[in-house]
Amino acid sequence: MKNRRSFIQKIAAGLSAAILVPAAATASPGVGLSGALIHHVFFWLKEPGNPQVRKQFEAALKKLLKVKTIRISHVGVPASTESRDVVDHSYSYSLMVVFDSKEDQDSYQVDPFHQAFVTENNHLWNKVVVYDSVDV
């Protein structure tokens, strides 16, 4: 029970109720991020095999998560899922951040932590692709 309580406390402290609702109109146990703006960024590094570069970039991504409007985050690398034509496993790192609103995403773009991240690290990548999604 201790673990369960700790988990619930973390969630209650960390997330906005506004963007979390049971997945709409289904019997699924999953939770839908209703009202959220999902900002998903994929980075292709110039030297993806350089351990020094990877270490710097991972530290930079984690520092970026200090932006206060971020509700949910995930720093990732390609999963070892099946190779299929439609699956792009070629990127070096991914960053998914969830905001309560477009306004919070807009303020993230000009946040000092985000601006420092771009200035200090943009020489490391040669391609970035961003997808911003809101509810249907």
Place this chain on the structure above:
Amino acid sequence: MKNRRSFIQKIAAGLSAAILVPAAATASPGVGLSGALIHHVFFWLKEPGNPQVRKQFEAALKKLLKVKTIRISHVGVPASTESRDVVDHSYSYSLMVVFDSKEDQDSYQVDPFHQAFVTENNHLWNKVVVYDSVDV
């Protein structure tokens, strides 16, 4: 207090504790999806302006969320964020689903709800891009 309790109950019922931890090593109020596999799919429809097609596709995406291994989901369209070279606003729909593990993603691929979704709707799109990400 009623709303807060209701929110916590929904979260506790819907999410696995394993994949939710406070964003690592930061003072951020955000929650990191540690241990999760993020499966993010972008669809380009053949007829993105056809209301009948959109209605069918949105219903199909919502039905797909019945897959029981989905922990968190978001069905989206491009946000009206700033046009920048790196931001791709050209897709018609996005589907983000979060799993506890690669195994759960693998079972999703062969789940009858997923297979029906592909069979019944793949004539509607001309391009799909998938990104699967796990923790660094």
